[in-house]
Amino acid sequence: MDSETSSSVDEQVGVPVATSDTRGKHRILAELKRVEQDSKFLQEELEELEKTDNVSTVCEELLRYIDTSPDALLPVTNGPLNPLWDRWFEGPQDSQGCKCLIL
Amino acid sequence: MSVAELKERHAAATETVNTLRERLKQKRLQLLDTDVAGYARSQGRSPVTFGPTDLVCCRNLQGHTGKVYSLDWTPERNRIVSASQDGRLIVWNALTSQKTHAIKLPCAWVMTCAFSPTGQSVACGGLDSVCSIFNLNSPTEKDGNLPVSRMLNGHKSYVSACQYVPDEETHLITSSGDQTCVLWDITTGLRTSVFGGEFQSGHTADVLSVSINGSNSRMFVSGSCDSTARLWDSRVASRAVGTFHGHEGDVNAVKFFPDGNRFGTGSDDGTCRLFDIRTGHQLQVYYQQHGDNEVPHVTSIAFSISGRLLFAGYSNRDCYVWDTLLAKVVLNLRSLQNSHEGRISCLGLSADGSALCTGSSDTNLKIWAFGGHRRVI
Numbered sequence: 144m145d146s147e148t149s150s151s152v153d154e155q156v157g158v159p160v161a162t163s164d165t166r167g168k169h170r171i172l173a174e175l176k177r178v179e180q181d182s183k184f185l186q187e188e189l190e191e192l193e194k195t196d197n198v199s200t201v202c203e204e205l206l207r208y209i210d211t212s213p214d215a216l217l218p219v220t221n222g223p224l225n226p227l228w229d230r231w232f233e234g235p236q237d238s239q240g241c242k243c244l245i246l
Numbered sequence: 247m248s249v250a251e252l253k254e255r256h257a258a259a260t261e262t263v264n265t266l267r268e269r270l271k272q273k274r275l276q277l278l279d280t281d282v283a284g285y286a287r288s289q290g291r292s293p294v295t296f297g298p299t300d301l302v303c304c305r306n307l308q309g310h311t312g313k314v315y316s317l318d319w320t321p322e323r324n325r326i327v328s329a330s331q332d333g334r335l336i337v338w339n340a341l342t343s344q345k346t347h348a349i350k351l352p353c354a355w356v357m358t359c360a361f362s363p364t365g366q367s368v369a370c371g372g373l374d375s376v377c378s379i380f381n382l383n384s385p386t387e388k389d390g391n392l393p394v395s396r397m398l399n400g401h402k403s404y405v406s407a408c409q410y411v412p413d414e415e416t417h418l419i420t421s422s423g424d425q426t427c428v429l430w431d432i433t434t435g436l437r438t439s440v441f442g443g444e445f446q447s448g449h450t451a452d453v454l455s456v457s458i459n460g461s462n463s464r465m466f467v468s469g470s471c472d473s474t475a476r477l478w479d480s481r482v483a484s485r486a487v488g489t490f491h492g493h494e495g496d497v498n499a500v501k502f503f504p505d506g507n508r509f510g511t512g513s514d515d516g517t518c519r520l521f522d523i524r525t526g527h528q529l530q531v532y533y534q535q536h537g538d539n540e541v542p543h544v545t546s547i548a549f550s551i552s553g554r555l556l557f558a559g560y561s562n563r564d565c566y567v568w569d570t571l572l573a574k575v576v577l578n579l580r581s582l583q584n585s586h587e588g589r590i591s592c593l594g595l596s597a598d599g600s601a602l603c604t605g606s607s608d609t610n611l612k613i614w615a616f617g618g619h620r621r622v623i
Binding site: 167168171172174175177178179180181182184185186188189192193195196197198199201202203204205206208209212213214215216217218219220221222224225227228229230231232 | 249252253255256259260262263266267269270273274277278279280281282285286289291294295296297300301304305324341447485488504505507508522524525526527529550551552553554555570571598599600601602613615616617618619620621622623
């Protein structure tokens with residue numbers, strides 16, 4: 144029996160039997176509460192899933208968003224184009240401009 | 247109730263949880279009538295095609311003397327902060343390639359860095375379990391170093407990632423090896439909320455990554471060694487809003503999709519995935535079979551501003567550009583001129599989506615932009 148096992152260990156180190164028994168019980172009770180809570184959350188999720196759209200409905204929304212957003216990195220994109228996108232290719236690009244030392 | 251009776255109840259409750267999980271899994275499978283690629287193909291879509299000189303490396307940011315582990319852009323302008331194995335943060339003007347700050351860190355073992363919304367401060371964290379804040383406008387100390395302006399203490403293990411809450415200079419979220427995420431008030435240095443951990447439902451292993459929703463900054467997603475991603479509402483710390491299963495390995499990277507209703511993940515299992523936050527569905531898996539048995543890990547991900555492209559860095563030096571709609575690799579940055587000589591550890595898009603920055607174990611950061619001809623539709 145578990146309580147007897149913990150008793151014998153505790154007697155060896157001089158800890159009162161009742162305290163160790165209670166501590167073990169509290170741990171298991173806390174763990175039990177967590178599992179029961181998880182169970183409740185999962186049940187809620189299952190109920191929610193009954194009213195949930197399937198993937199194809201979501202995909203339609205996704206496509207619409209992508210199709211209507213301008214994107215600087217695409218070869219073919221929605222407008223408007225922003226001239227600032229091309230700043231990376233303009234002006235002097237002196238790669239040796241910074242001479243600071245990392246000490 | 248006796249200990250034995252409690253144990254019996256625990257076993258019965260665990261059995262119920264397992265049954266419910268299985269039922270959920272089956273129900274989800276029924277709703278998975280297609281994936282994004284299947285739907286896009288049915289709509290007659292064809293993949294994005296890049297010409298050989300469309301995406302080019304237009305800057306090489308040299309200065310770190312160790313592997314680059316993390317980078318972040320400012321919300322405005324062209325600045326980047328990077329963190330390296332050399333124990334330093336460097337702040338760059340990516341347009342001019344100039345370094346504006348080089349910060350020697352009190353703890354060299356840095357893993358993550360972030361820019362504040364105004365660009366006035368940077369945050370970093372790592373093996374010291376602390377998130378340190380530096381004000382870039384502070385006067386330097388006698389040794390020329392920038393002082394720490396705030397230390398956020400409280401994590402019990404390494405800080406793996408950090409991100410400022412959009413438009414909130416005084417709040418940021420960290421993820422940690424202690425299995426929690428924390429929302430911090432930088433003004434007081436105190437934890438506003440702890441997500442997960444010993445007393446609450448949350449991740450069951452180290453948390454490696456975090457991403458805050460740009461459209462709704464109360465929501466954030468975290469990725470963990472427990473192979474799940476979890477969605478959180480920052481006002482509700484007691485439990486995650488949703489847990490997303492599917493990966494078969496550590497979830498190293500999470501990033502919200504630009505519309506704020508979906509997010510992407512990258513994992514040690516070699517796949518990236520796209521999940522929908524409202525339905526909880528896994529919408530797409532991005533995986534390309536390799537010839538040999540080795541499956542490279544995904545180290546980092548980022549979406550282009552429309553979401554059409556997913557950039558993914560891998561542990562084998564590949565940096566795939568995925569067409570998110572057709573789930574096809576349309577480019578590998580590794581094959582382009584001036585590409586990195588080491589694995590990609592981090593990547594990020596500039597705020598206007600015009601440039602991608604990649605950081606690598608080769609100690610460099612590179613900027614990639616579109617230099618070809620654009621067709622407007």
